[in-house]
Amino acid sequence: MNLPALLDCVSSSSCVVTQVSTGLIIGMLLFLVASGLTLIFGVLGVINFTHGSFYMLGAYFSLTAYRVTGSYFDAVIAGALGVAVFGVVFERLFISPVYNSNVLMQLLVCYAFILILDDVVKIVWGTDFQTMGMPATFALPPIHLFGGFVPPFYVFLTGLTVAAAFSLSVLVNKTRFGKLVRAAAVNRQMLSCLGVNTSLLYAAVFGLGSLLAGAAGALAAPVRSMSPEMGFSILIESFIVTVIGGMGSIIGAFFAAVLVGIIRAFGSIGYPLFTDGLMFAFMALVLLVKPTGLFGRKLA
Amino acid sequence: MQGRLTIKRLTKRFGGVAAADNVNLDFAPGSLTAIIGPNGAGKTTLFNLIAGRLKPDAGEVWLSGENVVGLPEVEIVRRGLSRAFQIASLFPQFTVEQALAAAVHARWRQSHSILRRFPLPSARARAREVLELVGLEAVAGQASQQLSHGDQKLLDIALALALEPRVLLLDEPTAGMGREARWQMIEKVHNLWSQQSLTLIFIEHDIDIVFQIAQSVRVLHYGKVLAEGSPREVRGNPAVIEAYLGATSASVPV
Amino acid sequence: MALSGCLVVIALALTLDNPQFADFVLRLSIFGLYALSLNLLVGYAGLVSFGHAMFFGFGAYAFGLLMQTGLVSIPLAFVVSIAGAAVLAVSVGALCIRLKDIYFGILTLAFQMLLHAVILSWVSLTGGDQGLQGGIPRPPFLGVDLGNPKQFFVLACVFFFGLVLLVRQMVESPFGYSLRMVRDNPERALALGLSVQRYKLAAFVISGTIAANAGVLMSLYVSGAYPNFAYWTLSGDGILMIMLGGMTVFLGPIAGAGIFLMLNGIITRTTEYSGLVMGIVLLCVVLGLRRGVLDFVFERCGPWAVRRLSREG
Ligand SMILES: Nc1ncnc2c1ncn2[C@@H]1O[C@H](COP(=O)(O)OP(=O)(O)OP(=O)(O)O)[C@@H](O)[C@H]1O
Ligand SMILES: [Mg+2]
Numbered sequence: 075m076n077l078p079a080l081l082d083c084v085s086s087s088s089c090v091v092t093q094v095s096t097g098l099i100i101g102m103l104l105f106l107v108a109s110g111l112t113l114i115f116g117v118l119g120v121i122n123f124t125h126g127s128f129y130m131l132g133a134y135f136s137l138t139a140y141r142v143t144g145s146y147f148d149a150v151i152a153g154a155l156g157v158a159v160f161g162v163v164f165e166r167l168f169i170s171p172v173y174n175s176n177v178l179m180q181l182l183v184c185y186a187f188i189l190i191l192d193d194v195v196k197i198v199w200g201t202d203f204q205t206m207g208m209p210a211t212f213a214l215p216p217i218h219l220f221g222g223f224v225p226p227f228y229v230f231l232t233g234l235t236v237a238a239a240f241s242l243s244v245l246v247n248k249t250r251f252g253k254l255v256r257a258a259a260v261n262r263q264m265l266s267c268l269g270v271n272t273s274l275l276y277a278a279v280f281g282l283g284s285l286l287a288g289a290a291g292a293l294a295a296p297v298r299s300m301s302p303e304m305g306f307s308i309l310i311e312s313f314i315v316t317v318i319g320g321m322g323s324i325i326g327a328f329f330a331a332v333l334v335g336i337i338r339a340f341g342s343i344g345y346p347l348f349t350d351g352l353m354f355a356f357m358a359l360v361l362l363v364k365p366t367g368l369f370g371r372k373l374a
Numbered sequence: 375m376q377g378r379l380t381i382k383r384l385t386k387r388f389g390g391v392a393a394a395d396n397v398n399l400d401f402a403p404g405s406l407t408a409i410i411g412p413n414g415a416g417k418t419t420l421f422n423l424i425a426g427r428l429k430p431d432a433g434e435v436w437l438s439g440e441n442v443v444g445l446p447e448v449e450i451v452r453r454g455l456s457r458a459f460q461i462a463s464l465f466p467q468f469t470v471e472q473a474l475a476a477a478v479h480a481r482w483r484q485s486h487s488i489l490r491r492f493p494l495p496s497a498r499a500r501a502r503e504v505l506e507l508v509g510l511e512a513v514a515g516q517a518s519q520q521l522s523h524g525d526q527k528l529l530d531i532a533l534a535l536a537l538e539p540r541v542l543l544l545d546e547p548t549a550g551m552g553r554e555a556r557w558q559m560i561e562k563v564h565n566l567w568s569q570q571s572l573t574l575i576f577i578e579h580d581i582d583i584v585f586q587i588a589q590s591v592r593v594l595h596y597g598k599v600l601a602e603g604s605p606r607e608v609r610g611n612p613a614v615i616e617a618y619l620g621a622t623s624a625s626v627p628v
Numbered sequence: 629m630a631l632s633g634c635l636v637v638i639a640l641a642l643t644l645d646n647p648q649f650a651d652f653v654l655r656l657s658i659f660g661l662y663a664l665s666l667n668l669l670v671g672y673a674g675l676v677s678f679g680h681a682m683f684f685g686f687g688a689y690a691f692g693l694l695m696q697t698g699l700v701s702i703p704l705a706f707v708v709s710i711a712g713a714a715v716l717a718v719s720v721g722a723l724c725i726r727l728k729d730i731y732f733g734i735l736t737l738a739f740q741m742l743l744h745a746v747i748l749s750w751v752s753l754t755g756g757d758q759g760l761q762g763g764i765p766r767p768p769f770l771g772v773d774l775g776n777p778k779q780f781f782v783l784a785c786v787f788f789f790g791l792v793l794l795v796r797q798m799v800e801s802p803f804g805y806s807l808r809m810v811r812d813n814p815e816r817a818l819a820l821g822l823s824v825q826r827y828k829l830a831a832f833v834i835s836g837t838i839a840a841n842a843g844v845l846m847s848l849y850v851s852g853a854y855p856n857f858a859y860w861t862l863s864g865d866g867i868l869m870i871m872l873g874g875m876t877v878f879l880g881p882i883a884g885a886g887i888f889l890m891l892n893g894i895i896t897r898t899t900e901y902s903g904l905v906m907g908i909v910l911l912c913v914v915l916g917l918r919r920g921v922l923d924f925v926f927e928r929c930g931p932w933a934v935r936r937l938s939r940e941g
Pocket of ligand 2: 417418419460545
């Protein structure tokens with residue numbers, strides 16, 4: 075534990091700005107991954123443990139696209155759509171057969187894919203760390219803010235994620251698709267009886283969730299180095315976010331992601347070795363006080 | 375006092391619905407009482423309140439001279455109250471005999487024993503006795519989930535009986551049965567009651583059955599006790615006729 | 629039956645005198661025990677824990693640390709570590725069993741990761757990510773010298789079979805049947821007068837304590853303790869083992885541990901992409917058999933084999 079360092083940082087505005095912006099970035103990426111996770115759980119009742127690997131795939135897809143086209147925007151599109159397509163195929167072929175099995179079966183299918191995808195990435199992209207570098211579009215001088223400096227890309231990432239969160243909540247709460255999604259979350263049979271193609275709906279939701287993870291990977295690419303293990307840690311963290319926010323709640327995921335991001339950023343100064351422990355302790359506390367999470371609905 | 379069940383001012387609300395509304399009832403030791411009432415009248419809720427599964431908002435439940443409100447469900451079971459459920463509640467993978475033996479273990483406080491093998495020979499013998507009592511000996515070796523609907527209801531009752539209760543609550547023992555089977559079941563229930571010294575309270579929708587075997591009847595309606603007395607008295611009660619016939623014409627007394 | 633099996637293995641290993649085989653048998657007893665204890669919780673009590681490695685790791689570290697003080701004998705350190713694990717299991721279990729289904733699992737995972745974080749960050753005590761340094765001494769006791777590989781092997785096997793028999797007794801006892809009742813229909817169990825929460829807690833504590841036994845054995849065997857003993861991957865491996873072997877057959881988890889260790893051994897020796905192969909094998913088992921291997925075998929061989937093995941096993 076390093077309390078003096080933490081106090082030092084808190085008393086300096088430039089350090090606070092740096093840490094808060096770092097925390098926000100972590101939070102935004104976490105939200106993108108966790109919102110997909112929570113959406114899939116809320117509607118399909120499946121915890122997609124491969125979600126971290128989807129994030130990783132998004133990053134690598136965008137890396138390749140960036141190297142080929144040289145355009146970062148193409149890279150983001152490639153990462154998001156590529157993973158969305160992959161997610162739909164994955165859901166149809168491997169997840170749908172275990173919808174009615176117990177949780178452990180679903181868990182194992184996901185686990186198998188975590189192992190497989192990690193190795194596939196190793197085979198295709200190699201085991202070494204890879205970096206995309208800051209795309210030319212964002213290679214601008216940092217923005218001066220509250221006595222600190224913030225890279226422009228951070229602002230872009232945060233803005234984009236907030237926009238995504240907003241569109242997502244409009245999509246779920248205001249559109250016909252959202253109505254179907256919410257209905258499916260409550261009673262799938264009923265929806266089938268009403269003539270809705272629920273298989274299609276499930277695939278769409280899974281695809282949307284995967285798209286978010288892929289986009290997160292692509293957005294992380296300029297600021298994170300890539301390695302075949304990158305899926306694991308984000309999986310655990312986004313899982314914590316999902317649980318703290320309330321499984322199935324998108325607003326919950328947003329707040330929890332920001333919270334965890336900030337804890338992470340400041341914890342890495344004060345308790346570098348214990349930040350994981352801190353997050354798990356926080357999660358345990360939330361579970362014990364309110365098992366359905368901060369924003370979770372009461373379970374029937 | 376043993377085997378007397380007295381309910382005083384029992385009240386339970388679910389949001390706006392009063393499933394039990396100031397209910398006062400008394401069941402004498404060794405009596406056989408039917409509870410009737412339309413769907414949603416609060417009959418099952420009353421059982422849940424008595425058995426301690428639900429906590430009442432107000433009121434008292436006196437079992438053999440002790441107020442049991444607030445006690446955990448298992449404590450109430452240990453004080454001699456057991457029940458069978460509206461939808462048979464079983465252990466699907468257990469054979470009939472295993473399930474009963476397990477209930478006997480529970481009765482004998484042997485369920486946590488680690489040093490011996492399940493089932494204890496004595497518990498098995500006792501399980502056999504209960505099986506014969508309800509007439510399930512022919513299917514003793516079958517898995518509970520493979521039993522016919524009627525046998526499942528019987529097994530549920532047998533599980534409750536294996537606890538040697540002083541007060542036995544049966545929630546619609548004839549639910550979902552054909553006419554013939556209903557009468558057979560109710561005859562069995564009646565025999566069980568007359569052979570054991572227990573206070574038996576059962577919920578029943580079939581008025582003919584109720585008037586045939588019950589000593590007395592309580593009518594519940596919207597959580598309130600609408601009428602009580604002998605079958606003859608209840609049958610002639612205008613409020614009851616109103617509740618049963620009037621309910622369809624939507625003139626609902628609240 | 630089990631005893632004779634034990635003797636056969638011991639004799640085999642001693643006569644073969646093949647270190648690789650002995651190593652496999654020892655790891656099998658450690659992880660078999662670990663998987664068996666997890667299945668007591670998952671298979672029999674229906675409590676799916678994602679944090680079982682917490683007890684494995686705790687046992688290993690507690691024992692290793694006690695032995696490194698140089699003040700206690702092996703049996704004393706053993707008893708104290710197991711008692712400590714039981715205390716840990718009671719306190720964590722009392723919190724976890726308040727939750728149901730997936731939430732129970734997540735909370736166990738949280739506590740396990742908490743222990744992992746403590747191990748990582750308390751460097752002065754645990755050696756942090758390097759693990760317990762300096763080896764674990766094995767002073768002779770009661771005429772047993774665990775420094776001697778043969779004696780260690782025999783003792784570990786006896787220990788393993790003793791615990792397996794104990795668990796066997798437990799699942800076949802009235803207590804074991806009460807756990808099944810709590811798993812299959814907790815409402816009915818409650819209405820029969822079983823204190824459901826107490827049974828869940830008991831299962832949690834017993835299962836955790838047995839996992840701690842496996843942890844102690846592990847730390848003795850590898851003469852150390854490492855943070856990954858308390859990491860979620862080991863919890864996951866435990867679930868993998870019981871799913872591979874089968875949850876409904878008593879010996880399933882042990883078979884699963886064996887399959888897992890063999891697979892792992894073969895795969896890591898033959899290919900550099902072990903995850904790929906392991907993942908594909910897993911998919912085949914899960915989507916192909918849709919149950920553990922022993923479950924599958926027993927369903928195929930019919931009730932005859934089930935009766936035979938459950939009588940003798
Ligand atoms: N757990 C609960 N939560 C909310 N409302 C409940 C609950 N249990 C019962 N109710 C409501 O209380 C009322 C009484 O229900 P109850 O099940 O006791 O009726 P009943 O007389 O047993 O009916 P039936 O003949 O259909 O079995 C109903 O309006 C029901 O919807
Ligand atoms: Mg009812």
